[in-house]
Amino acid sequence: MKKKLLVLVLVLALCLIVLFPIVAGDSDINEPVITTTEPTEEPTPYITAPTEEPTEIPTITAPTEEPTEWPTVTEPTEEPTEIPTVTAPTEEPTGLPTVTEPTELPTVTQPTTMVGGDTGYVDVYCNADGATVYFNGNVKGTIAGGLLSVPVSTTGTPVSTITVTKSGYTSWSGSLANMPEQDEHVAVYATITPVAPTPTPPLMTGAIYAQSSPYGAAIYLNGNFQGYAPLTLPNLVPGTYTMRATMDGFTPDSTVITVNFGQTSGYYPSLSSSPQPHETGTVYVTSNPSHALVYVDGDNYYGKTPLTLTLYPGSHQVELSLAGYNDYTTYVGVTGGQSQDLPVTLSTGIYGTVTFASVPGATVYMDSNAMGTVDSAGSLVLSSVPSGKHLFKVTAPGYYDWLNTIYVQAGIVTAIPATLTSSGGAPGPVQPTGSLAVSTVPQNAEVWVDGLFRGFTPVTVDTMVPGQHSVRISSDGYLDYTTTTTVISGQTAPVAATLTVAPTPTPTSSPAPGPVLVIGVLAAVFGSSIFMRRRS
Numbered sequence: 396m397k398k399k400l401l402v403l404v405l406v407l408a409l410c411l412i413v414l415f416p417i418v419a420g421d422s423d424i425n426e427p428v429i430t431t432t433e434p435t436e437e438p439t440p441y442i443t444a445p446t447e448e449p450t451e452i453p454t455i456t457a458p459t460e461e462p463t464e465w466p467t468v469t470e471p472t473e474e475p476t477e478i479p480t481v482t483a484p485t486e487e488p489t490g491l492p493t494v495t496e497p498t499e500l501p502t503v504t505q506p507t508t509m510v511g512g513d514t515g516y517v518d519v520y521c522n523a524d525g526a527t528v529y530f531n532g533n534v535k536g537t538i539a540g541g542l543l544s545v546p547v548s549t550t551g552t553p554v555s556t557i558t559v560t561k562s563g564y565t566s567w568s569g570s571l572a573n574m575p576e577q578d579e580h581v582a583v584y585a586t587i588t589p590v591a592p593t594p595t596p597p598l599m600t601g602a603i604y605a606q607s608s609p610y611g612a613a614i615y616l617n618g619n620f621q622g623y624a625p626l627t628l629p630n631l632v633p634g635t636y637t638m639r640a641t642m643d644g645f646t647p648d649s650t651v652i653t654v655n656f657g658q659t660s661g662y663y664p665s666l667s668s669s670p671q672p673h674e675t676g677t678v679y680v681t682s683n684p685s686h687a688l689v690y691v692d693g694d695n696y697y698g699k700t701p702l703t704l705t706l707y708p709g710s711h712q713v714e715l716s717l718a719g720y721n722d723y724t725t726y727v728g729v730t731g732g733q734s735q736d737l738p739v740t741l742s743t744g745i746y747g748t749v750t751f752a753s754v755p756g757a758t759v760y761m762d763s764n765a766m767g768t769v770d771s772a773g774s775l776v777l778s779s780v781p782s783g784k785h786l787f788k789v790t791a792p793g794y795y796d797w798l799n800t801i802y803v804q805a806g807i808v809t810a811i812p813a814t815l816t817s818s819g820g821a822p823g824p825v826q827p828t829g830s831l832a833v834s835t836v837p838q839n840a841e842v843w844v845d846g847l848f849r850g851f852t853p854v855t856v857d858t859m860v861p862g863q864h865s866v867r868i869s870s871d872g873y874l875d876y877t878t879t880t881t882v883i884s885g886q887t888a889p890v891a892a893t894l895t896v897a898p899t900p901t902p903t904s905s906p907a908p909g910p911v912l913v914i915g916v917l918a919a920v921f922g923s924s925i926f927m928r929r930r931s
Contacts, residue, residue: 513549515575518542519557521585526561530554549577559585599795599818601654603628605662607640612648612666615639618696627659633795633816637694640664646838649694651850653858656795656816660857667838674731678704680713682739687717693839693851700739712839713737718762720744721805722783724871744781745805751775753813757791784848789813802841802848809846830887831856831880833866835894840870855887868892 519528521538528535528543531554535545538559547554553574559567564587575581605614607624614621614628617637621628624640631654640662641647648664680689682700689697689704692712697704700715708731715723720741727737751759757769761777762785769775769789782805789797794815803809833842835852842849842856845864849856852868859882868876873894882888 513577514546515549515577516580517545517547517554517557517571517575518580518582519545519559519585520582521559521567521587523561523564523587526559526564526585526587529556529558529560531556532558544580547575549574549579557583557585559587561587564589599633599656600630601633601656602631602659603636603638603652603654603662604659605638605640605664607642607648608663608665609642609645612640612642612645612664614662615641624664635798635800638662638664639695640666642666644668647692647695648853649851650854651800651856655858656818663855665853675705675707676729676731677734678706678711678713678727678729678737679734680704680715680737680739682715682717682723682741684717684720684741687715687720687723687739687741690714690716707731715739715741716783717741718744718783719781720783726871744783746779747782747803747805748808749777749780749787749801749803750808750810751777751787751789751813752810753789753797754791754794754815757789757794757813757815759813760788760790761785763788787811787813789815791815794818800848800850802843811847828858829861829882829884831859831864831866831882831890832887833868833890833892835868835870835876835892837870837873837894840868840873840892840894843867843869859888866890868894870894873897 517530519538520542521528522541524538524541526538528538528545530545530547531552536543554571557569557571567585567587569583569585571581571583573581603616604627605621605624607614610624612624614624614626615638616628618639633654633656635651635653637649638652639647639649645666645668648666650662650664652660652662654660680700680702685700687700689700689702690713691697691704691706704711704713706727706729708729711727711729713725713727721744723739723741725737725739727735729735751769752773753759753769753775755769755771755773759766759769759775759777761780766777767775780803782803784800784802786798786800795818797813797815799811799813801809801811831844832855833852838852840852842852842854844856844859844866861882861884863879863881866878866880874897876892876894878890878892880888880890
């Protein structure tokens, strides 16, 4: 009996020894099964995707209903090692953020369809190809072939304003009568018209017509070559211009021409034959002080001292002018192939006075320097003006400039009437004028009309007021010629003068001795001879 009890105890102990690890293993296996059932709430694809051995999972979960069968498992230790390696619970939360479904929603191309669904068309017809069409201020395209068809949503934002524009045309704006239905075309007709160019106001100018004798002389305006006579110089601003005509084998001609608004002034130089030799001579001109202006044979400006002049043989007038000094004029005989010096010492200028009568408020310039403004009485007095030639200009708003070259004489008041011509509005009646043609033998004599220097002969003085005018002609070595001439409107009054050479003063002879003086001298000689004999 005791042996049977002992065997039973041993069998029970053995069973406990065998069953204890199995029970313990059963509890370990059940725990991961419980943990894996918690994430089954997530979508099954995320659980099955990361498992490395899907066949072992069913073998574990299947015997959960009958734990007594687990003793047949020969490798219970492998199950726990595999369980921890299962990363399904950790991969599921990381996998969910990587799902691209939320990121794909913004990239869906549904907005490319017309807002509101169905599509209609607005057909814009225009008469000008290339015009730009705007819907509610947004560019939709350009007109081609007279039409632009724009697709619009039938139920979307309505088109309230349609605008058509093109450069050089008036703009067109209008509204749409109604939005089109699906596949319906609604027509809009826009007509734009070309913008008329702004007319350019006519220039208030005049012109100069130049005709030379002989035909074909080169014509210069203010020293700039313009062409060959005959020719017309148009679009000239009213004022005074220096004209010059030259031709090989002839003596050049220079004069001053005044241009008036709406008129054509004439320049008719008659050139004198003057065959030019092939060989020239030179004159080296110096002055003290230097930088004096040098003129040859009238108003022909050559430059500033010191200066070398290359001239044809013959007699030439050389004039030096410098502000603050008296003008110096002399004649130089030039011989071909020879050079000579002309040193000049300028004397300090003696001043004169100039009075201007012009529009109140006008500005007076002398040699490009502003000198003052005409007062309310229409007068301006310039004192201490250096003697010599000066270029005066008078300007005023609403008037054309007045320009003239005036010779100011020392110690004399020179009155200058500067009449300005209005430039605004319709031109008023043009005051009738005449001309004065002055010629002399010899040429290059100074011409003074009514006390104003007007150039060197031969010269034509235009725009002369009809009536009597005093003319004075002066040249070195000749007597002054003075006359009064009458200028008739629309005509040219000629003044021709042959200057008289100034007489050379002859020495006065001593009177013959009287008879009393002769007798006295003889008596003195006779007495002296008697006295000398007695002494001897």
